[in-house]
Amino acid sequence: MSLVVVSNRITRGNANEPITGGLAAALLPIVEKSGAIWVGSSGRVRDGVQKEPFAEIEALGAGALAMLDLPAAHYGGYYEGFANSALWPALHSRADLIRVSQGDYLSYREVNAFMARALLRFRKPDTVFWIQDYHFLALGAELRDLGVDQPVGFFLHTPWAPRDVIEGVPHHRELVEAMLAYDLIGFQTDDDCENFARYLASTLGLSVNDGVVTSQHGTTRIAVFPIGIDVEKFTRQATKAISHPDVSRLRRSLNGEKLAIGVDRLDYSKGLVNRIKAFDRMWTLHPSLARTVSLLQIATPSRGGIEAYGNLQNELARLVSEVNGLHGEVDWTPIRYLNKGFSQTVLAGLYRTAQVGVVTPLHDGMNLVAKEYVAAQNPADPGVLVLSKFAGAANELDTALLVNPHDIDGMARTIATALSMPLIERRMRWEAMMAKLKGGSIQQWFTGFVEALQKARVDREAASRPVSRPPFIWPLRSVSG
Numbered sequence: 259m260s261l262v263v264v265s266n267r268i269t270r271g272n273a274n275e276p277i278t279g280g281l282a283a284a285l286l287p288i289v290e291k292s293g294a295i296w297v298g299s300s301g302r303v304r305d306g307v308q309k310e311p312f313a314e315i316e317a318l319g320a321g322a323l324a325m326l327d328l329p330a331a332h333y334g335g336y337y338e339g340f341a342n343s344a345l346w347p348a349l350h351s352r353a354d355l356i357r358v359s360q361g362d363y364l365s366y367r368e369v370n371a372f373m374a375r376a377l378l379r380f381r382k383p384d385t386v387f388w389i390q391d392y393h394f395l396a397l398g399a400e401l402r403d404l405g406v407d408q409p410v411g412f413f414l415h416t417p418w419a420p421r422d423v424i425e426g427v428p429h430h431r432e433l434v435e436a437m438l439a440y441d442l443i444g445f446q447t448d449d450d451c452e453n454f455a456r457y458l459a460s461t462l463g464l465s466v467n468d469g470v471v472t473s474q475h476g477t478t479r480i481a482v483f484p485i486g487i488d489v490e491k492f493t494r495q496a497t498k499a500i501s502h503p504d505v506s507r508l509r510r511s512l513n514g515e516k517l518a519i520g521v522d523r524l525d526y527s528k529g530l531v532n533r534i535k536a537f538d539r540m541w542t543l544h545p546s547l548a549r550t551v552s553l554l555q556i557a558t559p560s561r562g563g564i565e566a567y568g569n570l571q572n573e574l575a576r577l578v579s580e581v582n583g584l585h586g587e588v589d590w591t592p593i594r595y596l597n598k599g600f601s602q603t604v605l606a607g608l609y610r611t612a613q614v615g616v617v618t619p620l621h622d623g624m625n626l627v628a629k630e631y632v633a634a635q636n637p638a639d640p641g642v643l644v645l646s647k648f649a650g651a652a653n654e655l656d657t658a659l660l661v662n663p664h665d666i667d668g669m670a671r672t673i674a675t676a677l678s679m680p681l682i683e684r685r686m687r688w689e690a691m692m693a694k695l696k697g698g699s700i701q702q703w704f705t706g707f708v709e710a711l712q713k714a715r716v717d718r719e720a721a722s723r724p725v726s727r728p729p730f731i732w733p734l735r736s737v738s739g
């Protein structure tokens with residue numbers, strides 16, 4: 259089997275460079291080890307309709323990276339437009355933020371079709387295509403239109419929202435019908451998979467039997483594959499990174515004070531405003547915690563050209579400065595707020611330094627920062643994870659301190675509890691979470707999906723074969739005399 263993995267964002271795997279988003283961080287080790295070809299956007303665009311899409315190819319461990327220049331005329335409508343101003347808010351149940359135009363939708367479809375044409379050059383008889391995330395909902399259907407009959411699977415890294423929110427996207431029906439060209443569609447959680455099945459039943463009138471739906475394209479399996487991390491690698495990185503200059507400088511600057519850490523893309527789904535308000539409330543309710551704990555919030559900007567993201571960046575900057583102005587002292591800053599990315603190595607060291615990890619999205623497919631924070635801890639003195647119950651990770655990391663990110667008072671109380679948790683309880687909670695992480699690593703996610711995809715393809719082919727019936731024998735006409 260030769261595997262071709264496709265995602266919008268890719269990473270070149272330079273250990274010293276920041277990686278934006280959980281998807282790229284998760285795919286990197288599996289491409290490096292499995293020898294897959296990883297195809298994605300180069301971040302550059304090209305004018306004109308190219309007959310032969312241009313891809314720059316370089317080695318990535320045992321695999322390869324193919325970076326594609328996307329068509330200039332459609333990139334904005336595809337990425338900032340339909341993918342991130344219509345689909346992203348809908349998938350995260352923010353129907354109020356959906357902004358959509360027919361032009362953006364057409365650009366989205368054009369880029370999906372463009373990617374399908376580009377993938378043909380990587381096709382061999384034994385190729386398996388694995389498409390990632392909401393940027394490419396229609397890519398499977400485009401590949402089928404080009405005659406691709408190899409297994410094609412899809413994994414959604416975000417949540418799948420309830421039917422009424424999805425229907426807020428005017429093109430929902432065409433898109434979901436196109437998705438059924440995939441042999442296998444994977445989700446992060448049972449809730450996402452159930453929402454999708456309910457949409458199929460109520461909106462398209464298609465029922466799911468034993469995880470299989472039959473449509474004009476044939477059969478499609480839908481199933482849950484919670485994504486994990488490379489636990490051993492991250493633990494090793496954290497142990498080593500504790501002596502990294504950035505991490506040592508942070509430790510020295512703390513002067514023995516405790517640290518809480520949040521690391522997110524600057525996105526409205528991440529609950530950053532509520533998190534800052536919770537820290538404000540905590541220092542107000544417990545003035546004794548001033549000077550004893552500070553928050554390091556890393557918020558890496560992305561999708562900056564979209565109005566909702568620009569507004570959020572301004573709101574956060576204002577809020578952080580208000581909270582620092584209110585609780586700060588001449589020699590103490592309550593919140594260190596950074597709008598830049600850090601390498602995985604440095605992040606691992608920062609996580610290990612922090613006594614509390616705060617991962618409090620309003621809604622999140624999985625959230626791999628939660629898993630990385632746990633994997634980075636010192637087994638002898640682990641920190642405490644404060645985790646939103648609306649992150650997919652909460653299904654597995656259920657011995658974290660689970661919070662409702664809309665409840666500012668509740669979060670303030672929980673962070674204070676985390677800071678004073680006795681060692682024995684911290685260890686018990688952490689050991690239970692580590693056992694879950696080891697039982698659901700990125701390697702298991704990868705193997706589980708690819709095996710299920712190959713089986714789903716075999717099942718689809720079997721289901722599409724005409725049922726063999728016993729030959730029809732014409733009845734003899736009775737000849738009466």
Ligand code: F6P
Nearest residue numbers: 267278279281282391415416560
């Ligand atoms: O699933 C989350 C996701 O959209 C990924 O597809 C992507 O890698 C990450 O967030 C970062 O988003 P962007 O590439 O738009 O900055």
